[in-house]
Structure formats: structure tokens, C-alpha cells
Amino acid sequence: MRTAAYARYSTDEQRATSIDDQIRRCHEVAKREGLEIEPTLVFSDDAVSGSAKGRHKRPSYQRLIDGIDAGEIRIVVVDELSRLTRDVEESGRLMRYVENVGLQIIAASGLDTRQKGWQAPFMVNILMSRLEVEGLAHRATRGMLGQLERGYQIAQAPYGYRRVKDLDARGEHIGTRWVIDEEKAAIVREIFNWRRMGKSGFDMARALQERGVPVPMATRCKGKPTWLPATLHRLLNNTIYRGVFIWNGSSFTEAKARKTGKAVVTIPFERPECRIVSDELWWACNPSDSSTAPIRGGGKHLLSGLVRCGDCHAKLSVTGSRVSRTLYCPQCDTLVRVGAKATWIGYSSVNAAMHALTEVLTQVFTGEVQKQFHERLRARLLQGPKAELQGLRQEVATLGQRKARVKALLMRPDLDPADFEPELVGINDTLRMLKIRMEALEKGRHGITEETLQNQLDVDALTTLRAVLNGGMPAYQVRAVLGRLLASFELVARPKKGQSVFHIALRPGNYLAEVTSTTVLDDTPVVFEVTSTIGAKRPAVWLVQSKVLT
Structure with a gap:
């Protein structure tokens, strides 16, 4: 029967020469058992964990298994069983090979599947190997956290940094730092901008x-x-x-x-x-709030991706010619066409939405709405970060309860986990970002100063916004500005021909912070209901009416 040998090394404590040592012991065992290992049947994998999932990570091991499946290999000699695998599932596969096709596994450590009752020592070996892996993982985790606590870094440096090793007086490595690579850091800043x-x-x-x-x-x-x-x-x-x-x-x-x-x-x-x-x-x-997610850069019109359906909340599509563009919900349109939905809001015009947007921008940065906003800014300066911290803690608690409900749904056998996993991912992402913001506030990095406040009170936001909307900037840049100012923009009704009703929520504090290059002091949304109506006579005359909802 043809005999093969397999060797593997993985951990930092092992060296590449470990492969040679293992193969040498395999030959010694084979000679003792009256076997001969063919040179073409010596397999080895370098620097690969035995618990790695997927044989593609261990190409030589895969070739060994291919030989067993083809009936070309019937005896495998190893230094230790753990060299073949530390994985419980894979060990079960090897046991089935022994029991069903007559594979023989002989280890220099003493395991021999030709012996009666080989199953017990086989499983003990796998269990001990598994415990060793967990012990190594625990020690590795402890070591990495220790390095982080001492100010060093772990893993490969991200784009924009280079690794610098610190050495002690004896020239031994004590830790690795990430140092900014200014040339690549400039690219990083460009990407963010x-x-x-x-x-x-x-x-x-x-x-x-x-x-x-x-x-x-x-x-x-x-x-x-x-x-x-x-x-x-x-x-x-x-x-x-x-x-x-x-x-x-x-x-x-x-x-x-x-x-x-x-x-x-x-x-x-x-x-x-x-x-x-x-x-x-x-x-x-x-942004931690999914409703203020960055607007995608595609689309030629500045409203692309900004306006949503008030019924199903999908993004409305902009269609039509440059002279007469319309807004509609393709999702609701499809459902009505196939009979899955009785009615839908219908088509509106881009002009109706633009008139509604212009109206609320004027309202939020003038008169009573602006006065209330300025009062909130002054209150923020007096309160410091306490109020925001309290709000963030409440938001974290609410999300924690929501996360618990989603996890409970994931555990139900009658429901498909795939329906809830994206929501859980979103909750975890938001929680992580909120906790980072809380930590920054707790450490005093809230950016609320008299100078910042005065800058935001003095700026003529409406004039700068009109310049943005009419200044010939690329559509994607205007969308980005509006995307940070808008908390939501929904088409909610079409009461009659030529009339559209929108609900528009603005966060004026976000825009003031951007235009003054300062910190966001207040991100409270102001919600308007706006009705845009076009007259029947030509030239067309628009009547726009608005009211504050909150």
C-alpha cells in the first residue's frame, strides 16, 4: 500500500525547519513499521493553522485528501495528529476515512489507527489539540491587548501609515507603532473630502x-x-x-x-x-444616524437620491427631459402594475419639489424658526456637553432594547435569520459610533466655545445656500451639502392635479457647522409640511404654502 507523509507548521514559535524535523520523524516511524514513504507523496503546508476553515487554505493537505479519495494513498504518517487537523469537523471526516475506506493513520506521538480501540485516543488527541488552540488564542489576545494598552499597534498598518518597530537596549523588538506616511495621508484626506x-x-x-x-x-x-x-x-x-x-x-x-x-x-x-x-x-x-447617510454621488440632477416616497420610503427616481422632469416611486409603480398594491401617491414634478425646498430653506434661516434655533445654540453653550451626553445615553439604551428584540427574533426557528441580520449589523454600527461620541464628550472634546457659537450666529446661511444652489457647482457636490442639511424629504400626497405635498425635515445646525468649519452644536430637526401648487394659466405661477410640524 502506498504511504504518504504530511507535515505542517503555523505558530510563531515554530520555524520553517520544523517541516524538515517532522518529515525526518515520519521516515523514522515508517522504517520502524516496515513502510516506505514515496518522495512524491511527501506533503507539507507552511505557516497555516490546523484549525483554519476550508481546505483551500492548505493546498498540500487538499492534495493529500485527493490522493485518499482516489485510492492512491492508504497510509498517512505524521509527527502528531494535530499536524493533520485541530478542527473537530475535519477530524470526523478523517475518522470516516479510516472506518469506511480503510485509511491508516500512524503518528510518531503514538497514535495508530490499526490498533483496536483507536477511536478513544484519536478523539482525546483532537480535544487536547483544540484546547491548545484556545489556550494559544487566549494568550495571543492577552498579548495583543497588552501591546495596545502600552501604546503600540497590532496587525498591518492601514493605508496612510507605515510600521516602525521599537527596540530595547539589547536590540530586541518590544512593539510596533504606526507612523503617518504624509504622501499617502494626503490621499486619505482627499478621499474624505x-x-x-x-x-x-x-x-x-x-x-x-x-x-x-x-x-x-x-x-x-x-x-x-x-x-x-x-x-x-x-x-x-x-x-x-x-x-x-x-x-x-x-x-x-x-x-x-x-x-x-x-x-x-x-x-x-x-x-x-x-x-x-x-x-x-x-x-x-x-453619520451614526442611518437617516443622514451620505448621499450617493451618482445621478445628474441634484435631487437624485434625496427625495423619498412617503408611502414605502424608497428613493424616488428622477426621469424625463431637462425641460420637464418628474419624480416617481418605481417600487410603488411596479407593485400597482402587478396588482400587489391598490393605489400609490403617483407622479410629481421636480419643479414642485424644488419650490418646496426653496420655501423651507427660506423659512428655517429667517424669522421665528431661526430665532428658536439661535436660542437653542445659546442654551447649548450654557449647558455644555451634559445635555448631549444625556441624549446619547438615552439613544444607546433605546438601541440596546431594540438589539435585544432583534436577537430574540434571530433565535426563533420559524423565522429566517437573513431577514434580521442586516438590521442587527446596522444597530451594532450605530451603537459603536454613539459610544465613540459619548467617550469624546466625556473627555471634554465637545467643541462648544463662545467663538464657535458666535461664528454660527453671525453667518448668513440663506445667502450662502442660494450661492450653492445657483453657483454652478456639480450636482453631486450640491447633493452632498443638501444631504447633510436634510434629515428627510418625502413626497406624501398628490391631492389633485398640479399639487404635491411634501414633508421636509432640516437640520440647520449641520449646515451652519459646515459653512463655518466648526463643530455641530445642535442637530435638532425642524419638520415642515409644504404644499406646492401650479396654476392652470400660462406662464405658470407656483403657489407654495408651508407650516412647521415640529
């Missing part, structure tokens, strides 16, 4: 690609390194650019936790020396 202006992921990726800007982790890419929208999303979402490293904060960790059902405990570590962008810029690109 692009996103704040509303540029889409595809447009940003195309611009970087055309300029030949090096791609993050280019050496690890399969095929030609390429900037992708997903790459930019991960970059924009990384808190290290605002000087905070979050333990267990990666999307990979969250995805793994969702898959295993384990709770993720995140720990923030301040890294002020790693700050590349301001808190204001980072939060503008990563």
Missing part, C-alpha cells in the same frame, strides 16, 4: 485608478491591484484616521461574530498621533 462633497465610490475609485495611486495592500492582491468602492468604504469607515483604534472593530470580526452568534466586545484606544482627519470630517462621512 471627496466623500464629504458627495463623490460616489465609483467616481473616487476611477479618479485614483487613472492617476495611478498605489492600492492598499497591493502586494496581497490576486491579479492586477485595483481601487474598488468597497476598498474606499473600508478606508472611510476606519476610526484610526480620527485617532482612535478600536479593538474588535473590523468588519471581518463583526461578520465572524454574526456567523458564530458570539457577542463582540469593542475597546477604543486613543491614538492622537495617528490622526489624519478631523472628527467633524470623519463624522460627516460616517
Whole structure:
């Protein structure tokens, strides 16, 4: 019977020469048992964990299994059973090979499946290997947290940084720091500013690609390194650019936790020396409230992606010619056409929406509404961060209750988990961002000063907004500005021909902070109901009426 040998090394304590040592012991065992290992049947995997899921991560192990499946290999010699696998599921597969096709596994450590009662020591070996893996993981976690607490970093440096190793007096490595790479940091700032202006992921990726800007982790890419929208999303979402490293904060960790059902405990570590962008810029690109998510950069009209259906809350599409553009909900339209819905709001015009928007912009930055807003700003200065902290704590508590309800739904066997997982991901993301903001407020980084307040009180917001709307800026930039000012913009009714009713919620504090380059002092929304009516006579005359709802 043809005999094979398999070896593997993975941990930092093992060296590449460990492979040679294991193969040597395999030959010694084979000789003792009267077997001969064929040179073409010596398999080894380098620097790969035995608990790694998926055989694609261990190509030589996969070739060994292929040989067993083909009946070419009937005896496998290893140094220890753990070299084959530490995974319980994979060990069960190996046991079935032994029982069903007559595979023989012989280990230098003493295990021999040819012996009677081999199953018990086989399972004990796997159990001990599994416990060893968990012990190694615990010690590795403890060590990494220790390094973070001492001010050092772990893992590869993100785009915009380079790794610098610190050595002690004896020249031994004691830790790794991330130092800003100014050339790449300039690219990072450009990406954040692009996103704040509303540029889409595809447009940003195309611009970087055309300029030949090096791609993050280019050496690890399969095929030609390429900037992708997903790459930019991960970059924009990384808190290290605002000087905070979050333990267990990666999307990979969250995805793994969702898959295993384990709770993720995140720990923030301040890294002020790693700050590349301001808190204001980072939060503008990563709003914690999903209703204020950055507007996508696609679409030629400035209302594209801004107006939603008051019935199903889907985004309205802008269609028609430049002279006569309309707004409609393709989702409701489809449901009515297929008979799944009896009625829908119907079509409105872009002109009706623009007149409604102009009306509320005028209202919010003049008269009584502006006066109430200024009073809230002065109150914020007197209160300091206490009121905002209280509001954030209440929001965290509410989200915590909502998270518990979603998790309970996930546990129900009669429901599909896929229906609730996206909501849980969104809740976790929002909770993480809220906790970061709370920590900043608790440490005094609230940015409420007399100078900031006066800047926001003095600015002529309406004039600057009109300049933005009529100044010939690209549509995506205007959308980005409006997207931060608008909390919501919905078409809610079409009472009669030529008449549209909108509900528009504005956050004037967001725009004042942007135009004065200061901190957002008040993000309370002001909600209007606006009715836009066009007269029957020509030239057309618009009648626009509005009232404050909250």
C-alpha cells in the first residue's frame, strides 16, 4: 500500500525547519513499521493553522485528501495528529476515512489507527489539540491587548501609515507603532473630502485608478491591484484616521461574530498621533444616524437620491427631459402594475419639489424658526456637553432594547435569520459610533466655545445656500451639502392635479457647522409640511404654502 507523509507548521514559535524535523520523524516511524514513504507523496503546508476553515487554505493537505479519495494513498504518517487537523469537523471526516475506506493513520506521538480501540485516543488527541488552540488564542489576545494598552499597534498598518518597530537596549523588538506616511495621508484626506462633497465610490475609485495611486495592500492582491468602492468604504469607515483604534472593530470580526452568534466586545484606544482627519470630517462621512447617510454621488440632477416616497420610503427616481422632469416611486409603480398594491401617491414634478425646498430653506434661516434655533445654540453653550451626553445615553439604551428584540427574533426557528441580520449589523454600527461620541464628550472634546457659537450666529446661511444652489457647482457636490442639511424629504400626497405635498425635515445646525468649519452644536430637526401648487394659466405661477410640524 502506498504511504504518504504530511507535515505542517503555523505558530510563531515554530520555524520553517520544523517541516524538515517532522518529515525526518515520519521516515523514522515508517522504517520502524516496515513502510516506505514515496518522495512524491511527501506533503507539507507552511505557516497555516490546523484549525483554519476550508481546505483551500492548505493546498498540500487538499492534495493529500485527493490522493485518499482516489485510492492512491492508504497510509498517512505524521509527527502528531494535530499536524493533520485541530478542527473537530475535519477530524470526523478523517475518522470516516479510516472506518469506511480503510485509511491508516500512524503518528510518531503514538497514535495508530490499526490498533483496536483507536477511536478513544484519536478523539482525546483532537480535544487536547483544540484546547491548545484556545489556550494559544487566549494568550495571543492577552498579548495583543497588552501591546495596545502600552501604546503600540497590532496587525498591518492601514493605508496612510507605515510600521516602525521599537527596540530595547539589547536590540530586541518590544512593539510596533504606526507612523503617518504624509504622501499617502494626503490621499486619505482627499478621499474624505471627496466623500464629504458627495463623490460616489465609483467616481473616487476611477479618479485614483487613472492617476495611478498605489492600492492598499497591493502586494496581497490576486491579479492586477485595483481601487474598488468597497476598498474606499473600508478606508472611510476606519476610526484610526480620527485617532482612535478600536479593538474588535473590523468588519471581518463583526461578520465572524454574526456567523458564530458570539457577542463582540469593542475597546477604543486613543491614538492622537495617528490622526489624519478631523472628527467633524470623519463624522460627516460616517453619520451614526442611518437617516443622514451620505448621499450617493451618482445621478445628474441634484435631487437624485434625496427625495423619498412617503408611502414605502424608497428613493424616488428622477426621469424625463431637462425641460420637464418628474419624480416617481418605481417600487410603488411596479407593485400597482402587478396588482400587489391598490393605489400609490403617483407622479410629481421636480419643479414642485424644488419650490418646496426653496420655501423651507427660506423659512428655517429667517424669522421665528431661526430665532428658536439661535436660542437653542445659546442654551447649548450654557449647558455644555451634559445635555448631549444625556441624549446619547438615552439613544444607546433605546438601541440596546431594540438589539435585544432583534436577537430574540434571530433565535426563533420559524423565522429566517437573513431577514434580521442586516438590521442587527446596522444597530451594532450605530451603537459603536454613539459610544465613540459619548467617550469624546466625556473627555471634554465637545467643541462648544463662545467663538464657535458666535461664528454660527453671525453667518448668513440663506445667502450662502442660494450661492450653492445657483453657483454652478456639480450636482453631486450640491447633493452632498443638501444631504447633510436634510434629515428627510418625502413626497406624501398628490391631492389633485398640479399639487404635491411634501414633508421636509432640516437640520440647520449641520449646515451652519459646515459653512463655518466648526463643530455641530445642535442637530435638532425642524419638520415642515409644504404644499406646492401650479396654476392652470400660462406662464405658470407656483403657489407654495408651508407650516412647521415640529
